[in-house]
Amino acid sequence: MAHSAFPMNAWYAAGWDLDVKRDLLPRTICGISIVLYRRFDRSIAALEDACWHRLLPLSMGRLSGDEVVCGYHGLVFNSDGRCVRMPSEDRISPNACVRAFPVVERHRLVWIWPGDSALADPALIPDMHWADDAEWAGEGSYFDLKCDYRLVLDNLMDLTHETFVHTTSIGDDAVAGTPLQANHEGRTVDLSRWMIDVEAPPFLATQLCQAHDLAEPGKVDRWQLIHFEAPATIVIDVGVAPTGSGAREGDRSKGISGRVLNTVTPQTADTCYYFFQYARCYGLDDRALSTEMKEANIRIFTEDKIILEAQQRAAVRHPDRPFVNLKIDVGSVRARRAIEQMIAAERAEDHPGGA
């Protein structure tokens, strides 16, 4: 079951909760065609999106109660994937099933486990609680990207790119100029960067002034605390506080902070879904601000999209040229290593004894 580019035994986001309706939604996850829909009770079902009979995507059929009717010959599958009706047939073969996938709705995301269902422990779902915590606000978005999902992770694990890719919004020389602390343990990698006594970048400066009613931001202490959890989730704690107000020591009361929530889902080896949200802990009732920040987020990540898809094409064009790793890549090197370990472990399970 192991794939060389991604672990199969993991939870991957298939969509934001609002994306899955009383309707057939096709997705490709880890190379598998999957159709999602809500049952009457609002719970979500996920079936392989290929009829057992002649492979037509079930998502081209229609929902009938909690069952899916194939759009070609009318075979009906219940939400466990079992065929419960075959027009014109006397009996239904017990083999007439499509795969059903474990699904859990959590943190406003819909998580699917494409690998061995027996191992699908909901306790392994990455922590993205800021997306549905009453103390936090924000709106999620997603992109379809034509690149290896790991390029997105590389991008987020090295924020010095902000200086060059996001020059006009969140980037400035402070990021690239400040060293990074890295820690890793098991499936997680933590990176921290503190920029002391710097100019706030425009995006955060505006937020700081609005939240604390300041005329101008003045010099600030700025932080970027990146938490990666293999295979594909990254939460970034970002913020600024007036210099000397004690943020690094733990008092953020004069400052402003947010969480950049990111999770990436491989579609195939060279395409992925990228789900993201900026969550803030102030102005919670300001829906206009949520929309404004969502739009800013989309604008900024569109700058990344252009780079990432160009990088993917370049990698395909230069198969003999591996990426070089610099000090700034410490985070992505460790993240990729954690992914590799998951893949190797799956392979060992598939072939015990090293066969």
Added chain:
Amino acid sequence: MAHSAFPMNAWYAAGWDLDVKRDLLPRTICGISIVLYRRFDRSIAALEDACWHRLLPLSMGRLSGDEVVCGYHGLVFNSDGRCVRMPSEDRISPNACVRAFPVVERHRLVWIWPGDSALADPALIPDMHWADDAEWAGEGSYFDLKCDYRLVLDNLMDLTHETFVHTTSIGDDAVAGTPLQANHEGRTVDLSRWMIDVEAPPFLATQLCQAHDLAEPGKVDRWQLIHFEAPATIVIDVGVAPTGSGAREGDRSKGISGRVLNTVTPQTADTCYYFFQYARCYGLDDRALSTEMKEANIRIFTEDKIILEAQQRAAVRHPDRPFVNLKIDVGSVRARRAIEQMIAAERAEDHPGGA
């Protein structure tokens, strides 16, 4: 010469008679680029569509009398494929030929034999006489389909799909609910389905009322008699008559019937031309009715096109998943077997002694 997906020694439709004019028409048939045109005497020539010299499609050149002038260096080929003029050359190599293909115009279709010309017996042309019989009326159409031609045959050999794909026109529960009788012999397969005392589907109900001046159709006996002839022709005798008026016993005088004429031509292993016509034996002079029925036909077959092309993509995406056959697939199983036998026979001829 044998191809794994289609026999070469067979007549395939290259176009409706009206499609071939005093003009160069390119077609791809069984993987071969072919150019067709009418000679002055209205007979049709078919040549390989690649100049002997530098491969430019001859269809990019021009007709000169009954000869084709290549659009690059002016080589002239007669309608037997022999080069009869080479500007600037002293003599013409006897090898300077392109293949000419046997062509026969019959039943308003233009038939080509892409295989061994010596075997091209016009007696083997499938019977589609309803297309030019004075007792029948109708207008032909065709589609370019991005799918294996056999998917079209599967579709026609199992009309239970009408219930699910053509819900609003010719489909209803009666089709999927009624069993099928199957017979096969040599290259042909016959399937019959009689639905007794049922509602007529909208399309046929309308025709029945118009033809017999009825206020409403009432309950009917409905038939679908499918005749397949390998490799790729299917004629379906469809009709309805008021229940109890004796149609099943042979008296169709109170009813209405038509022939759905279908023939499919492989372009490549995963693309094909699909030629079809609805022929009727009433209202022969009503040209508006011909047009109306042709348009209905196109509308209905467009529903199939969407399914068939999606099914093709699904098969490519799931190379490890063969189609499963149900009872409803008895017709297509037998049809595919007849095709396989033709291909195997060709292969045996190519490699006598099993070499």
Added chain:
Amino acid sequence: MAHSAFPMNAWYAAGWDLDVKRDLLPRTICGISIVLYRRFDRSIAALEDACWHRLLPLSMGRLSGDEVVCGYHGLVFNSDGRCVRMPSEDRISPNACVRAFPVVERHRLVWIWPGDSALADPALIPDMHWADDAEWAGEGSYFDLKCDYRLVLDNLMDLTHETFVHTTSIGDDAVAGTPLQANHEGRTVDLSRWMIDVEAPPFLATQLCQAHDLAEPGKVDRWQLIHFEAPATIVIDVGVAPTGSGAREGDRSKGISGRVLNTVTPQTADTCYYFFQYARCYGLDDRALSTEMKEANIRIFTEDKIILEAQQRAAVRHPDRPFVNLKIDVGSVRARRAIEQMIAAERAEDHPGGA
């Protein structure tokens, strides 16, 4: 380093001089992604268009003085390809380089040597001096073609195609009807065709009347003297003079002539750039005439483009069908042989002793 379709150790045109500005211009030459730009002193730099670090095309970054800043992580490369700045890194690896390519600006074209830089002798640049000679006038253009660059050479080495492809402009029966004299020596091939006492084709007839103030051209002697220099440059001396005015014997004073300058650069095995210009030695100050002739040139070569790209597709579709060579192909046969010898010589250098 040798490629089977083109020599690497050769000068290839990367653009007309006007195409390269204070800006990052991406080109693909002999399969290599290259970025070109002018330094402050107007000289041209050419670097591999893939950052050493993560392969992003440098052409997606920006110029900073004479250096290129990568658009992803801000690595800075000087115009020799050496990395001179890495934000966030303590030291710069001496390996941090991208390839720099020899570039020479000559005859209004920018020439690049994609192979071994040590062999890049500017004396080997093909003679295209008519493009910047004060006695000649004209304006250059170029096409992106989806075909093997050698198809363009074949086309130019056999002008009998003018009769059939350019029927309405420069083609007439005289070209295809007159034999060709061929000579070859080392990397060059010369072809000459003299058409005595013929009608001038419309394009040249107009020029002749304008240049010598004639009411009508009368019968002319017409010449086409083709000079090929491997791997990919062809200069054609074309002209007409009133019959009997001594042109063939060397006195062109009553006639009119031009040079069709052509050089082709492989992008990949099946795509290329085609640079061309019509240079004339009369009406030098008539800029409207330059524009008119450039437009005529583009119109005529668009007719070739259609043929060449169709021929490429046909060759891909018929891998088992090599081109056939006729007497008219003597020039292209010799040209291809000269190219093959360059490729074979490179291969011998790569594998001395035949290993």
